[in-house]
Amino acid sequence: GVDGSVMLLETQKTPIYDKRGRCIGVFGLSRDITELKKAQQNLEHIAHHDVLTGLPNRLSLNKKLEYALNMARRGGELLAVIFLDLDRFKDINDTIGHDIGDLLLKDVAHRLHNNVRDSDICARLGGDEFVVVLSRIDGEERIQEKCDQLLQVISRPYSLQGHLLSVFASAGISIYPQHGNSVDELIRNADAALHKAKELGRNRSFHYQRELTDSIHSRMSLEQDLRSALESHSFILNYQPQFRVGEAMPRRVEALLRWPHPVRGLISPHDFIPLAETSGMIVELGYWVLRSACQQFLFWRQQGLILDKISVNVSPIQINSSFASTVADILQYLDFDPRWLELEVTESLMMSGTTEVSQQISELRAMGVDFAIDDFGTGYSSLSKIKSMPVTVLKIDQSFVRDINDDINDYEIARAIVLMAKSLGLIVVAEGVENKEQEGTLHRLGCEWVQGYYYAMPMDGEAFYQRYFAELQ
Ligand code: C2E
Numbered sequence: 001g002v003d004g005s006v007m008l009l010e011t012q013k014t015p016i017y018d019k020r021g022r023c024i025g026v027f028g029l030s031r032d033i034t035e036l037k038k039a040q041q042n043l044e045h046i047a048h049h050d051v052l053t054g055l056p057n058r059l060s061l062n063k064k065l066e067y068a069l070n071m072a073r074r075g076g077e078l079l080a081v082i083f084l085d086l087d088r089f090k091d092i093n094d095t096i097g098h099d100i101g102d103l104l105l106k107d108v109a110h111r112l113h114n115n116v117r118d119s120d121i122c123a124r125l126g127g128d129e130f131v132v133v134l135s136r137i138d139g140e141e142r143i144q145e146k147c148d149q150l151l152q153v154i155s156r157p158y159s160l161q162g163h164l165l166s167v168f169a170s171a172g173i174s175i176y177p178q179h180g181n182s183v184d185e186l187i188r189n190a191d192a193a194l195h196k197a198k199e200l201g202r203n204r205s206f207h208y209q210r211e212l213t214d215s216i217h218s219r220m221s222l223e224q225d226l227r228s229a230l231e232s233h234s235f236i237l238n239y240q241p242q243f244r245v246g247e248a249m250p251r252r253v254e255a256l257l258r259w260p261h262p263v264r265g266l267i268s269p270h271d272f273i274p275l276a277e278t279s280g281m282i283v284e285l286g287y288w289v290l291r292s293a294c295q296q297f298l299f300w301r302q303q304g305l306i307l308d309k310i311s312v313n314v315s316p317i318q319i320n321s322s323f324a325s326t327v328a329d330i331l332q333y334l335d336f337d338p339r340w341l342e343l344e345v346t347e348s349l350m351m352s353g354t355t356e357v358s359q360q361i362s363e364l365r366a367m368g369v370d371f372a373i374d375d376f377g378t379g380y381s382s383l384s385k386i387k388s389m390p391v392t393v394l395k396i397d398q399s400f401v402r403d404i405n406d407d408i409n410d411y412e413i414a415r416a417i418v419l420m421a422k423s424l425g426l427i428v429v430a431e432g433v434e435n436k437e438q439e440g441t442l443h444r445l446g447c448e449w450v451q452g453y454y455y456a457m458p459m460d461g462e463a464f465y466q467r468y469f470a471e472l473q
């Protein structure tokens with residue numbers, strides 16, 4: 001730089017030819033990517049550590065647990081995953097402030113860390129959630145003993161800046177091999193057991209039991225119900241608006257699927273999308289969603305409610321060899337301008353880089369369909385690849401927005417994502433904005449688009465029309 005500092009430049013060179021095609025020079029264009037590179041490196045670091053406590057974070061836990069699990073498998077040993085969560089931490093935070101809340105979390109982390117062996121794992125998943133993994137266990141009864149000891153250690157009083165505090169924790173336990181055979185399964189089951197422990201009255205632990213999660217039997221019947229729902233078109237779509245910060249009229253909207261089940265009530269997409277994926281039904285369901293969302297968008301237009309874009313979530317399983325052509329057929333049939341459509345896909349799909357997927361995506365892009373990466377930041381291990389991804393929008397995952405004002409990790413990640421996205425000319429949409437403070441922070445970071453309960457809950461097409469058409473009058 002002019003001040004003598006070292007800058008990192010990205011340079012593009014193009015040869016210049018004269019009329020006869022001889023090369024007479026080179027045209028060079030450089031841009032300063034120092035900040036960008038810093039943000040990237042910063043993010044890679046944050047990606048594996050929890051800044052507040054210094055403990056490994058979720059990403060790092062997954063890797064370490066995977067390794068420990070392999071060792072246990074090879075040695076025919078037990079392994080225990082203990083999921084811990086402080087009781088009523090939110091109340092503490094709200095009543096005595098986030099600064100003390102942070103100090104408390106640090107102390108808890110310290111106590112946990114000091115009470116496990118070096119060969120064990122102690123990680124913080126975020127908020128007040130911690131995971132301890134015990135390996136090379138001599139005797140199953142040791143697991144309960146250790147867990148009780150950890151709960152007891154946490155329950156000793158804390159002295160923080162003149163406040164004397166006591167806090168309790170609850171724990172859920174899952175054990176390899178009886179409660180799971182993979183990282184995901186063990187963590188999920190320990191989490192289910194933790195919920196049970198809380199239900200039973202906190203400050204206690206609970207061992208995973210199969211009844212806590214869906215039995216095979218109920219999964220089978222749910223799959224049958226899903227199939228008949230698909231045949232009878234008994235799904236509905238809700239719509240959630242996206243705004244430019246400060247504007248009252250939305251410019252974009254996201255379609256969200258709902259399944260009103262005759263017996264179980266409204267089932268969340270989190271609970272039935274995975275089932276639709278493993279059973280293959282997501283392909284047909286996905287086309288139904290696309291068709292219905294586009295129809296709704298056209299209907300609004302006819303009635304005078306004009307929006308720039310509608311975005312539709314797409315599961316990786318949907319992107320098969322006929323995806324692009326089927327989407328094209330649907331749009332053509334409806335006489336829907338492809339530029340009004342945005343497809344939300346996951347980060348891992350974009351990272352996968354299979355030729356099939358890129359082929360389908362580029363066909364759609366050529367037609368004018370845009371792509372957004374949903375839940376961005378939850379798998380950012382190769383953030384540097386974003387540059388080569390054919391997308392126009394990044395949606396910051398709501399898990400970073402939730403505690404953006406309280407958790408330095410979340411703040412830093414959001415900051416780096418916005419910086420990165422802007423330098424690449426992408427639109428950033430923050431998901432799950434629930435209050436003014438979050439909006440303020442996001443806006444200061446340079447995020448211009450927002451979506452969340454603070455502005456509107458997802459609602460049906462008619463309610464959406466009523467609300468925003470009135471806004472136009
Ligand atoms: P997503 O695409 O990230 O959608 C955002 C989710 O956050 C929605 O949950 C929405 O209702 C919720 N949300 C919006 N604002 C707030 C807020 O301020 N606070 C909180 N806590 N949550 C907020 P929903 O509708 O339950 O959908 C869950 C996920 O299911 C979606 O996450 C998406 O991944 C998937 N999904 C939904 N519809 C479809 C679909 O048609 N096809 C596919 N493949 N997946 C879908």
Ligand code: MG
Nearest residue numbers: 254313344374
């Ligand atoms: Mg989405």
Ligand code: MG
Nearest residue numbers: 374375397431
């Ligand atoms: Mg999302």
